Amino acid sequence: MKFDHLGNAPTISDSAYVAPTATITGPVQIDAGASVLHGAILTAEFGARLTIGSNTVIMESAVLRASGPFDLTVGDSCLIGPQTYLTGCRIGHGCYLSRGVSVFNGADVGDGCWVTINCVLAPHARLDSRREVPAYHLVRGDKIFSPSEAADDRAAWDHDVSHSEFFDRIFRSGSGLGRTLDDRMAEAMERYSAALARHSLDACID
Structure with missing residues (x-):
């Protein structure tokens, strides 16, 4: 389903596919060849914009939100896994985000990054191009922490x-x-x- 939000409607390429149970709200741009699968929710609200690049795949039950001062951009040829949560961040071209990854406001993921199962990128985290993040790890600033390291670095x-x-x-x-x-x-x-x-x-x- 597609919704106009405060006079701003989604813009979807004729060659993109949006599943009938996906929900697209507000100024969301979906470029050529992209696919948004069942149950995905893409919302741009309160002046923010959300852009999905060409040939990018948004899998089932992913939630992507652009809100207020935080635009959200996903580059070309990315795979955004099921049950991911992206809000107010930038994802570069050719990235893979696995199931359950969360990326928060102001975070920036460079081109060609691989972020695996259930990783978390804290607000304003940064990944340079081609970096890989192992499963269940946490990114704060430009550093990657294992669960045990994050616990040890409590302060x-x-x-x-x-x-x-x-x-x-x-x-x-x-x-x-x-x-x-x-x-x-x-x-x-x-x-x-x-x-x-x-x-x-x-x-x-x-």
């Missing part, structure tokens, strides 16, 4: 996923000085829920 991990970063980088909620975590969470979710409610105005065009 750095805490900094990377701190509450402050969560609100500042993801929700742009401003300074947390003098405010409790509960207050910041309540404010962020009130704003986010109200913004998402604008999807009630989406119009089905397919």
